[in-house]
Amino acid sequence: MRNCLLYNKSSIIRGSIIVVLLLTLFTMMSFTALANDQQRSSLHASTMTALQNAPSGTAALSWNSQNKMLTVTLHLSGLQPGSNHAAHIHAGTCSSIGKILYPLKNVVADAAGNSTSITTINNIAGGIPATGWNVAVHQGPTVQTGELFCGNIVNAKRAASVSVPLKAAHPVH
Secondary structure, three states: OHHHHHHHHHHHHHHHHHHHHHHHHHHHHHHHHHHHHHHHHHHHHHHHHHHHOOOEEEEEEEEEOOOOEEEEEEEEEOOOOOOEEEEEEEEEEOOEEEEEEEEEEEEEOOOOOOEEEEEEEOOOOOOOOOOOEEEEEEOOOOHHHOEEEEEEEOOOOOOOEEEEEEEEOOOOO
16 A cells, blocks of 8 residues: 555656646747747838838038038938948939049938938038039948939029938849
8 A cells, every 4th residue: 555655646746747847848838939929020020110211311402602611411311220321422413423522421320220411511612503413322431332322413593502302322122
């Protein structure tokens, strides 16, 4: 009888250990499935954000005829967070970019992929020309990286201020 009681106790203990191990395994599998679901949701959300925030921007040029200063303000969004981009006023048009006429301050995106860059250029005697200039924002910190954005400066009325939409120079993938 004593052997029977010992056998029953050890069976109960073995059974309890198996139940605890099965519960532990089930809990670990549940946490893994939950983590995978959260990762998929996060990936989906970031993909949707990237698709909704296609790169775009504007360049606002303002010329002061009294002090002959040109102020160029670039507003960009949809950039890679923390990215750094060279920017210039070039001769020519976006389809035929010429030499750099005026370097602008580099554009540095914040954590949300937005940036504002303001550059003041001295001694611009003739103001903003009717045509022949474009604003280019490059893909990286140097001109050799190619253009990310470009906008032709058109100022037919020879106004002191113009706003130029910057369009993606290359399709963004």
